[in-house]
Amino acid sequence: MLSFILKRVMQSALVLVITGAIAFSMFSFVGDPIDNMLGQERTMEDVERLRAQLGLDQPIPVQYVKFLKEAAQGNFGVSYRQGREVSEIIMERAPATLELAAVSAILAVVAGIALGVFTAIRRQGLAANVIMSTSLIGVSLPTFLIGILLIYLFSVELGWLPSFGRGEVVRIGNWTTGFLTESGRKALILPAITLGLYQMTLIMRLVRSEMLEVLRQDYIRFARARGLSDRVINFRHALKNTMVPVITIIGLQLGAIIAFAIITETVFQWPGLGLLFINAIQFVDIPVMAAYLMMISVMFVIINLVVDILYAMIDPRLRVTAK
Amino acid sequence: MTDQPLVPETQAAPSRLRRALDSDLFYAFRRSPVAVVSAIVSLLLILSAVFAPLIAMTNPFDPSSLNLMNGFTPPLEPNAFTGESFLMGTDDQGRDVFSTILYGMRISLFVGFAAVLFAVVLGIVLGLLAGYFGGWTDTIIMRAADVQLTFPSILVAMLIFGIAKGITPVEHRDQMAIWVLILAIGLSDWVQFARVVRGATLVEKNKDYVSAARLIGRRPGAIMLRHILPNILSPVLVIATISLALAIIAEATLSFLGVGAPPTQPSLGTLIRIGQSYLFSGEWWILFFPACTLLALALSVNLLGDWLRDALNPRLK
Numbered sequence: 001m002l003s004f005i006l007k008r009v010m011q012s013a014l015v016l017v018i019t020g021a022i023a024f025s026m027f028s029f030v031g032d033p034i035d036n037m038l039g040q041e042r043t044m045e046d047v048e049r050l051r052a053q054l055g056l057d058q059p060i061p062v063q064y065v066k067f068l069k070e071a072a073q074g075n076f077g078v079s080y081r082q083g084r085e086v087s088e089i090i091m092e093r094a095p096a097t098l099e100l101a102a103v104s105a106i107l108a109v110v111a112g113i114a115l116g117v118f119t120a121i122r123r124q125g126l127a128a129n130v131i132m133s134t135s136l137i138g139v140s141l142p143t144f145l146i147g148i149l150l151i152y153l154f155s156v157e158l159g160w161l162p163s164f165g166r167g168e169v170v171r172i173g174n175w176t177t178g179f180l181t182e183s184g185r186k187a188l189i190l191p192a193i194t195l196g197l198y199q200m201t202l203i204m205r206l207v208r209s210e211m212l213e214v215l216r217q218d219y220i221r222f223a224r225a226r227g228l229s230d231r232v233i234n235f236r237h238a239l240k241n242t243m244v245p246v247i248t249i250i251g252l253q254l255g256a257i258i259a260f261a262i263i264t265e266t267v268f269q270w271p272g273l274g275l276l277f278i279n280a281i282q283f284v285d286i287p288v289m290a291a292y293l294m295m296i297s298v299m300f301v302i303i304n305l306v307v308d309i310l311y312a313m314i315d316p317r318l319r320v321t322a323k
Numbered sequence: 324m325t326d327q328p329l330v331p332e333t334q335a336a337p338s339r340l341r342r343a344l345d346s347d348l349f350y351a352f353r354r355s356p357v358a359v360v361s362a363i364v365s366l367l368l369i370l371s372a373v374f375a376p377l378i379a380m381t382n383p384f385d386p387s388s389l390n391l392m393n394g395f396t397p398p399l400e401p402n403a404f405t406g407e408s409f410l411m412g413t414d415d416q417g418r419d420v421f422s423t424i425l426y427g428m429r430i431s432l433f434v435g436f437a438a439v440l441f442a443v444v445l446g447i448v449l450g451l452l453a454g455y456f457g458g459w460t461d462t463i464i465m466r467a468a469d470v471q472l473t474f475p476s477i478l479v480a481m482l483i484f485g486i487a488k489g490i491t492p493v494e495h496r497d498q499m500a501i502w503v504l505i506l507a508i509g510l511s512d513w514v515q516f517a518r519v520v521r522g523a524t525l526v527e528k529n530k531d532y533v534s535a536a537r538l539i540g541r542r543p544g545a546i547m548l549r550h551i552l553p554n555i556l557s558p559v560l561v562i563a564t565i566s567l568a569l570a571i572i573a574e575a576t577l578s579f580l581g582v583g584a585p586p587t588q589p590s591l592g593t594l595i596r597i598g599q600s601y602l603f604s605g606e607w608w609i610l611f612f613p614a615c616t617l618l619a620l621a622l623s624v625n626l627l628g629d630w631l632r633d634a635l636n637p638r639l640k
Contacts, residue, residue, distance in 0.1 A: 280485070
């Protein structure tokens with residue numbers, strides 16, 4: 001077990017080293033930030049002054065060592081576009097994305113498991129079949145079209161919910177939250193559904209197929225023979241055993257939710273990290289892109305690592321083959 | 324030759340078409356209504372994109388054919404100033420929406436096909452190398468694949484797009500955007516091809532015909548491309564079809580986010596991005612028709628890919 005964990009930790013470190021190298025080469029080789037910051041009208045002195053100020057006149061190995069030192073402290077320098085500390089901008093934007101991702105994840109997990117169990121138990125029922133075929137369409141619809149559809153329905157036609165932004169937020173220390181105001185909660189509904197829908201259908205389909213598999217097994221038949229009620233059989237005996245693969249998928253999808261938030265945030269102009277990243281790409285704002293890349297890779301690596309180790313702990317077969 | 328041949332030619336050697344029509348695959352195809360309908364829909368869309376200059380009323384990107392007075396004409400209603408009417412209305416600049424969709428679909432499909440082709444070629448080459456040589460080659464290629472698989476492919480594509488955009492000079496960015504897009508989507512998608520090809524190569528390389536080829540002194544490159552590759556192509560074909568649908572959606576998503584096809588060369592995603600800003604003022608058609616086209620395209624190719632996977636899967640027969 002220890003060698004398995006060690007091997008996985010080494011792999012994760014390798015991923016971080018590689019993404020770190022990519023992030024650094026973005027700084028040194030991509031475009032000329034001076035061009036982006038100063039625009040067309042500039043003097044040579046301006047260019048030289050800014051180059052020295054940003055440390056871009058130094059040799060590449062020096063810049064690399066400097067980058068590693070700074071990155072480890074979460075310092076990615078100054079945004080080319082906004083002229084402010086990247087870490088400051090990220091801290092400011094993070095609460096919006098994390099709140100959105102958390103609500104979407106809870107929605108996806110709760111609704112996904114509930115619908116999955118329902119469609120498995122009432123396999124022949126009309127409602128279950130309708131849910132299953134709707135979910136197929138849901139999987140093939142691109143996320144941004146779902147968002148637009150929801151905006152059209154609930155903002156333009158019905159006028160119930162806001163179509164963009166976060167509503168009013170309350171500041172608590174460094175954190176801003178939309179949970180405490182009515183407009184904040186209302187603004188959260190549509191983006192959260194858009195973001196969580198794909199993961200919800202995924203979890204639902206997985207729970208359903210696992211559940212159908214488990215319900216066929218002998219111990220369920222035995223439980224029925226003992227005269228246990230359907231409720232106890234379905235939830236205490238069957239659902240428990242379907243949870244192993246489901247937990248893995250949920251873990252991996254958490255990272256996906258944060259990544260796909262980029263799309264949802266753009267549709268709803270949600271002031272989070274995803275929107276920040278997209279704007280950074282549009283304006284080739286390298287420090288912001290690099291910081292986002294490093295942040296999200298740390299997140300993904302940790303999630304993958306934890307899921308793999310958890311899985312190996314739950315399922316001993318994996319430990320043997322992993323050696 | 325005026326003499327009648329003794330045996331009618333079709334009987335002696337059935338034509339390629341005849342053989343294709345008699346095959347098991349085509350029989351399975353005819354029996355599946357979903358496959359037939361989605362094949363017809365995708366074929367129609369692809370053909371209308373290819374022949375867009377013949378079908379479209381106007382070339383929406385030729386400024387001389389545009390009339391700003393025609394702007395915001397609803398579908399099938401005469402314009403208040405010019406009296407002209409359009410099947411799917413016009414956008415803010417008076418461009419016929421139907422024509423922009425046809426031309427936009429060309430770009431979406433071109434990017435989709437080119438990106439998948441790029442991913443397939445890259446995946447096949449790296450997969451063959453990893454599977455055939457094993458050892459260090461295998462370790463390096465498959466580790467790189469693992470690292471990339473840690474991240475969702477759309478994120479990888481965005482990042483590659485951002486970096487490539489930074490490298491291209493500012494004055495060429497709009498012209499290069501399409502190629503950058505192909506590179507980004509292709510590079511984000513090679514891993515699955517490489518994995519499948521590697522797996523199949525590992526099986527094939529121990530078979531007798533490969534040993535025989537090696538014995539008569541064929542070079543590794545020739546063995547991989549001429550002997551092994553033809554035997555492992557069918558799973559690649561299946562993944563490529565499903566990948567095409569995903570690549571079309573990925574392209575639309577990137578363009579919608581503003582990190583893809585530029586407004587001067589709009590794909591379906593760019594059109595949807597433009598249309599979204601008119602949703603609130605009631606000009607629904609600028610968004611609605613491109614969105615429906617994208618959906619029809621992605622869904623029909625996807626269903627076709629699903630069907631092909633089931634039809635070519637020997638375990639399901």
